[in-house]
Amino acid sequence: MITLRKLTKSFGPRVLWRDLDLTVEPGRMLALVGASGSGKTTLLNCMGLLERPTSGQVLFQGTDLSSLGPARQRRFRRDHLGYLFQDYALIENATVRANLDVARRRGARPPGRAEALARVGLAGREQERVHHLSGGEQQRVALARLIVKRPALVLADEPTGALDSDNAAMVVDTLRQLSREGCAVVIATHDPAVRDACDSTRALEARGRPEGLGRA
Numbered sequence: 001m002i003t004l005r006k007l008t009k010s011f012g013p014r015v016l017w018r019d020l021d022l023t024v025e026p027g028r029m030l031a032l033v034g035a036s037g038s039g040k041t042t043l044l045n046c047m048g049l050l051e052r053p054t055s056g057q058v059l060f061q062g063t064d065l066s067s068l069g070p071a072r073q074r075r076f077r078r079d080h081l082g083y084l085f086q087d088y089a090l091i092e093n094a095t096v097r098a099n100l101d102v103a104r105r106r107g108a109r110p111p112g113r114a115e116a117l118a119r120v121g122l123a124g125r126e127q128e129r130v131h132h133l134s135g136g137e138q139q140r141v142a143l144a145r146l147i148v149k150r151p152a153l154v155l156a157d158e159p160t161g162a163l164d165s166d167n168a169a170m171v172v173d174t175l176r177q178l179s180r181e182g183c184a185v186v187i188a189t190h191d192p193a194v195r196d197a198c199d200s201t202r203a204l205e206a207r208g209r210p211e212g213l214g215r216a
């Protein structure tokens with residue numbers, strides 16, 4: 001379970017969000033929505049410890065992640081966190097197999113590589129180089145990487161933004177399957193179909209101007 005407590009993020013005088021409280025339980029999918037620039041990516045990055053909030057806490061299974069030292073933060077990312085991006089974020093000049101092996105944890109239980117690839121419709125494609133695959137196939141590799149990793153928390157940033165409807169449905173179905181297996185899933189999205197497939201929605205407000213300046 002991940003809990004945000006009174007989380008605030010500012011860039012200079014500009015407050016993106018203030019005193020945000022949020023909990024995502026295992027087995028649940030949350031859609032983060034809001035206008036472009038409302039801070040969805042920044043919020044995911046704070047949850048994934050890629051960025052520091054200005055104030056507040058990010059609690060994972062009761063531990064305040066922002067209070068951990070760099071080594072324990074790295075371990076959290078390695079052991080518990082899975083990311084899914086619009087641009088796939090794979091090692092492009094490596095094989096499908098190598099991309100999955102990076103994620104697989106030592107001593108991990110099945111599903112293994114072959115089963116994960118079968119689940120995303122890429123059975124037998126282990127030896128292919130990622131840069132030879134289509135965009136939709138690359139996102140399927142990224143999904144297979146999540147399946148072999150089985151993270152407790154998946155943060156997905158516009159994961160269907162560049163995909164056709166079949167591949168988008170594969171993304172939603174796979175994230176739903178991961179949530180059924182106990183994962184907490186947070187998806188930043190502009191896609192109403194993805195939002196509707198989630199259990200709940202959190203809308204971030206667009207706050208274009210520095211606080212205290214009022215409306216034009």
Ligand SMILES: Nc1ncnc2c1ncn2[C@@H]1O[C@H](COP(=O)(O)OP(=O)(O)OP(=O)(O)O)[C@@H](O)[C@H]1O
Pocket residue numbers: 011016034035036037038039040041042043188
């Ligand atoms: N390091 C930074 N320094 C200053 N401003 C930043 C920084 N990172 C993000 N921002 C600003 O914060 C705002 C929120 O950005 P963010 O990418 O989180 O929005 P978003 O809701 O994900 O947008 P989109 O839907 O277009 O992806 C933007 O105006 C962006 O320019």
